[in-house]
Each structure stands twice: as C-alpha cells, then as structure tokens.
Amino acid sequence: MAPKSKKNIKNGFYYFMKELRELEESKGRKFSGLKEVSDFANPLWTVNIQFTYLLLSVIDIFTMVIVFGTFAYLKRAMSFEEKEFYNRKASLAKGTDEDSRHKFTSLGVSYADIDAEAREQEEYMNVMLQTIRNTVRNLDRTTTLLTHKFYLCHVNYFYKGDNDFYSVAEIALSEFNLKDGLLNTIHFFVDPGKIPLGLRFEAKDWAEKTHGIPYDWKCGEKDYYKIFTKIRNFLTVSIFKSYEIIIKDNLSCIPPVYTMPDSLNSNMCLSAVKSALTTLCEASNENPIIFRVYPFPQLFFEIRNKCVQTDEGVGTLMPSVAIVENEIEKDVFSYAKDLGCPFHEEKDLTIHCSLSIVTRWVYTICDHCCKHVGISLELGKHCPRDADVNWDYKYTRTVGKSSKDSESSSAKKKNDFMPTIIDHGKLKEIREQQLLEEQESLRKAEGLRPPRSMIGAAGPLNDRMIIGRGVRQIPEETPWPISGRGKLL
Numbered sequence: 001m002a003p004k005s006k007k008n009i010k011n012g013f014y015y016f017m018k019e020l021r022e023l024e025e026s027k028g029r030k031f032s033g034l035k036e037v038s039d040f041a042n043p044l045w046t047v048n049i050q051f052t053y054l055l056l057s058v059i060d061i062f063t064m065v066i067v068f069g070t071f072a073y074l075k076r077a078m079s080f081e082e083k084e085f086y087n088r089k090a091s092l093a094k095g096t097d098e099d100s101r102h103k104f105t106s107l108g109v110s111y112a113d114i115d116a117e118a119r120e121q122e123e124y125m126n127v128m129l130q131t132i133r134n135t136v137r138n139l140d141r142t143t144t145l146l147t148h149k150f151y152l153c154h155v156n157y158f159y160k161g162d163n164d165f166y167s168v169a170e171i172a173l174s175e176f177n178l179k180d181g182l183l184n185t186i187h188f189f190v191d192p193g194k195i196p197l198g199l200r201f202e203a204k205d206w207a208e209k210t211h212g213i214p215y216d217w218k219c220g221e222k223d224y225y226k227i228f229t230k231i232r233n234f235l236t237v238s239i240f241k242s243y244e245i246i247i248k249d250n251l252s253c254i255p256p257v258y259t260m261p262d263s264l265n266s267n268m269c270l271s272a273v274k275s276a277l278t279t280l281c282e283a284s285n286e287n288p289i290i291f292r293v294y295p296f297p298q299l300f301f302e303i304r305n306k307c308v309q310t311d312e313g314v315g316t317l318m319p320s321v322a323i324v325e326n327e328i329e330k331d332v333f334s335y336a337k338d339l340g341c342p343f344h345e346e347k348d349l350t351i352h353c354s355l356s357i358v359t360r361w362v363y364t365i366c367d368h369c370c371k372h373v374g375i376s377l378e379l380g381k382h383c384p385r386d387a388d389v390n391w392d393y394k395y396t397r398t399v400g401k402s403s404k405d406s407e408s409s410s411a412k413k414k415n416d417f418m419p420t421i422i423d424h425g426k427l428k429e430i431r432e433q434q435l436l437e438e439q440e441s442l443r444k445a446e447g448l449r450p451p452r453s454m455i456g457a458a459g460p461l462n463d464r465m466i467i468g469r470g471v472r473q474i475p476e477e478t479p480w481p482i483s484g485r486g487k488l489l
Contacts, residue, residue, distance in 0.1 A: 012086035017041040019086075128294055131256075136302035141309060146179040146373060151235055152296060152361050153257040154354040155272045156211040158192050158203035166275040167192045167203065169213045169220070171227070172354035173234060173257065176362040178303075178370055181381030186234045187341055187355040188227050189213065190276075191220030211352045212344070224283035231280065256292035258299050260328065268357075270295060297325040300365050307372040327368065333360045336384035363387075 021037045031037045103111045139145040156170040172187040195203055195215055203215040221227055235254050257277075260268035270293055278288040301324045305317045318324055331351075338345070339360060340353035350356045366375075366382040379385045 010090055012088075012090045013041070013045055015089045016045060016086045020044065128292075129298060132294055132298050133302055136299070136306050139306070141306060141373065145303070145306060146375070147177050149175055149177050149183065149255070150299065151175055151255055151257045152358045153259050153273050153293070154357045154361075155259075155269070155276045156213065156352070156354050157269070157272050157276075158195065158207060158213075158215050159199045160272075161196070161199070164271050164275055165279075166269070166272040167195065168272075168276040168279065169207070169215075170211060170354045171231075171276055172358050173231065174358035174362055175234070176366070178307075178366065178373060178375060181366050181378060181383075182359060182362045184234070185355060185359065186230060188230075189217070189220040189343075190224075190227065191218075191222040193222075211354075212347050212349045224280050228280040228284040228286070231277075254290050254292075256294045258294050258296040261295050261297070261325075296361065297321050297328060300324045300328065300368075303365065304369055304372075307369045328361065328364055331360060331364070332367075333363050333384055333387070336360070336363075337386055339384065 017034075017037050020041045021031060024040075025031070031040075105111065105114070136145070139148055151173055153171070153173045155166070155168055157166040158169050159167050161167065168190040169192060170187075170189055172185065174185045175183040177183065192203075192215060200215065207213055207215060232254065235257070257273070259270050259273045262269050262271050274291075274293045277291040277293065281288040281291065298321055301318055301321045304324065308316060333339070334351050340350035340356035344350050344353035344356065363383050366377065370377060370382055375382070377383050377387075379387065
C-alpha cells in the first residue's frame with residue numbers, strides 16, 4: 001500500500017505569493033505556474049514589504065529589477081510585524097481547513113454536530129435557569145410567594161434505550177405551595193409494552209435494585225392518552241370555590257414541572273421525566289414542547305433565598321445549589337409512614353416509590369422555607385403525620401405520652417449526646433481498681449453453695465435424659481460434680 005501523501009502546508013509566504021500574483025496579473029503579467037510566482041516573490045519576501053508595494057504600484061517588474069540591482073542597500077529582511085500579517089492569515093486558514101465539520105468521531109458523528117448540540121444544550125440551560133430565577137424573584141415574599149403553586153414529578157423506569165429513551169414503570173406528580181403545603185398528588189403505573197430482546201435482564205435487575213415493579217406486571221396503564229390527559233388536567237386545573245376551570249385549548253399555559261437532575265447512583269433522573277412526558281405526547285399526537293422539565297434544586301435554591309429576604313435586610317443565604325441538592329439527597333423523611341402507594345408499602349419499598357418521593361420533596365422544601373416566612377407546619381401538609389414540628393427532632397418517639405413525659409424524654413435525648421470525658425492519665429488507676437473489684441467478686445463467689453439445679457442441660461442421669469428448660473432436683477448420689485449454671489464437668 002502506497003504511503004499517504006503529505007498534506008501541503010500553506011504558510012505565510014504562500015499567501016504573500018498569492019497576493020503578489022493577483023497584483024501582477026491585474027497589471028497584465030502572466031505566470032506559467034506557482035514555480036514562476038515563487039521565484040518572483042522569493043527575493044521580495046526579504047525586502048521591506050511596504051517599500052516593495054510602493055515600487056510595484058509605480059514601476060513595472062523590469063524597472064523594479066533594475067532598482068533592486070542599483071539600490072541594493074534598500075534590501076533588508078522583512079520585520080516581524082510585516083510578516084505576522086500573512087502568518088496570521090495562514091493560521092486562520094489552517095484552522096478553517098481543519099474545522100470540526102471535516103472531522104468525525106470513531107462512530108462517524110461529526111464534531112460540528114456535537115459542538116452544535118453542546119451549544120444548544122448550554123443555551124437551553126441558561127434559558128431554563130433564567131426562567132426559574134425570574135419566576136421566583138417576581139413573586140412577593142409576603143403574598144404571591146406563599147400561594148404560588150409548583151409541580152414536582154418523578155419517574156421510575158425499567159431500562160434506558162437509545163436516544164435517551166426510558167421505559168416508564170411509574171410516574172407521580174405533586175402540587176404544593178408554601179402556605180398550604182402538599183395540595184394534591186397524581187400517580188400511575190405504566191405498562192412498558194414489549195421489552196426489546198436483550199434488555200429484559202437490565203429491566204429486571206434495575207427493578208430489583210430500586211422500585212421492585214415487575215416488568216411483566218399486568219396492572220400498568222396501557223392507555224397512554226388517558227395518562228396524558230390526566231397529567232395535563234392536573235397541571236392546568238384551577239379550583240375556584242365550587243367550580244373548576246380546565247384549560248384545554250391553550251396548552252402554553254401548562255406550568256413547568258421540576259425534578260432532580262440526572263444521577264448515576266440513584267433513580268433520580270431528569271432525562272427519564274423528559275422521556276416519559278415525550279412518550280405520552282407522541283402517543284397523543286401532541287408537541288412534546290408543551291411540557292417543560294426544570295431542575296428542582298434550582299427552584300429550591302431560589303425559593304429558600306427569597307424566603308430569608310426581609311425589609312431589614314437579607315438573612316443567611318444558601319451559598320450554592322450544590323448545598324441545596326445535598327439537603328434534598330439527605331432525604332430526612334425517607335422512612336416516614338404512609339407516604340407511598342399501597343404496592344410499595346406492602347413490599348416495604350416506600351423509599352423508591354415515585355409517589356413517596358414527590359411527597360418527601362414537598363416536605364423537605366417546606367421544612368427549610370416555611371420557618372423563614374412565619375408559616376407554622378401542619379402535619380400531613382408541610383411534614384409527615386408522625387413528624388415532630390419542633391425544630392430539634394424530626395420524628396416523635398413518644399406518641400401518646402403526656403407533655404411532662406415528652407419534656408423529660410426530650411431532655412434525656414439531649415443528654416445522650418453529651419460526650420464522655422476520659423482522663424487518659426488515670427487509666428492505669430482505673431484498670432487496677434477494676435481488677436481489684438473483679439477479684440473481690442470472685443472471692444465472694446467461692447464461698448457460695450453450688451447450685452442444685454440444671455437449666456437447659458442434657459445428659460444421662462439414672463438412665464434418663466434431662467432435656468429442655470425444665471428444672472429438676474439432682475440426687476445427692478449424682479456422680480458428676482456441678483459447677484456453674486447448668487454445666488457438667
């Protein structure tokens with residue numbers, strides 16, 4: 001196989017030669033090829049370029065040769081600044097030739113497409129974050145911030161396919177505001193349909209590690225349009241006293257839903273929510289763009305910092321979204337009772353239930369934000385029904401006890417956290433004292449009468465076996481001396 005030809009490198013001299021050729025041909029000179037142009041431009045490359053252009057503009061090439069022969073002292077090397085113009089031009093052209101449009105990955109994907117997708121994703125993220133920021137900052141801290149409704153969504157899935165497709169197993173949404181806490185929830189099990197060949201093990205393995213929903217379960221909803229309609233109505237229904245207004249025509253009024261960003265270590269996945277809503281839209285012949293999926297930590301961050309702002313000034317702000325995300329991942333209400341669906345409650349998998357997750361998210365944000373706006377926590381709305389509304393402890397362990405017992409129990413809990421101070425300089429004395437106490441205890445034990453009963457022992461006695469927990473008096477003529485509690489020597 002013949003070696004590949006080396007690609008010609010176009011340097012600054014090439015572009016100088018090209019420009020000089022155009023200038024000469026405009027005057028009527030003809031060149032037979034690049035070789036002749038190179039021979040003509042080579043001596044000029046080392047001469048002051050500005051002076052050369054001046055000569056070329058007033059005299060022909062023959063006169064120029066005479067001038068250069070006569071005024072040899074005018075010859076000098078081109079300065080760095082003069083050559084830099086053409087060298088920079090060559091560098092830019094080289095970058096254009098090696099543009100990402102002409103490069104591909106090992107899978108045949110153009111780097112230009114990858115860069116364009118990255119720019120589009122970055123622009124989308126900027127718009128999304130700015131939308132969340134403007135939504136919260138435009139709310140009044142004492143009125144609209146407390147009553148504005150937000151929607152959270154979580155999706156459990158079986159497996160991840162190509163093009164960020166997630167096979168949906170369960171989907172749940174919750175509605176809340178700071179004043180009333182958890183307002184409403186909606187929950188579905190979804191039939192994944194026929195799982196492609198080779199993905200059943202992945203679906204089974206992931207289900208066993210997380211939500212526990214069998215991939216061949218027959219209780220999932222198969223009508224995707226029905227799920228889409230209920231979710232759309234859930235997001236667009238406004239209740240006014242005794243009647244409902246359902247927005248069906250103006251789908252642009254659908255508010256955004258919030259969820260956790262993608263995570264490799266858990267089943268929290270923004271991409272899964274987007275994929276699930278897109279699947280429902282495609283099954284209903286609707287444009288997937290009507291559903292906007294935004295990150296919940298960013299919303300939490302903006303609401304939390306908005307709540308601590310007062311007329312006197314700004315309180316303690318959350319420094320970054322990462323800290324808020326860490327607070328959500330702590331999931332302090334993960335083992336609260338009666339938050340999940342009956343299926344997961346029965347299997348003791350409430351921690352992975354989508355309904356439980358969106359409910360716990362509501363409780364978490366209310367736990368952090370309500371105290372800063374003067375809202376008292378209400379059991380079942382702002383926190384679980386078995387939660388302690390005091391800020392010291394999250395859960396009560398004294399259900400049904402009097403207030404006095406509760407106070408004493410609370411004081412005891414606080415004392416349990418008191419550290420034990422050990423003086424290592426007195427460890428030797430303490431150990432010697434413990435040894436003396438043990439020896440004294442042994443001396444007292446030697447003077448005691450050995451026990452006359454055997455508990456839990458078994459052995460031949462008068463041709464019988466002593467078995468079980470029965471207590472039986474041992475005859476005096478027993479051939480075995482007894483030592484300890486039910487042991488034979």
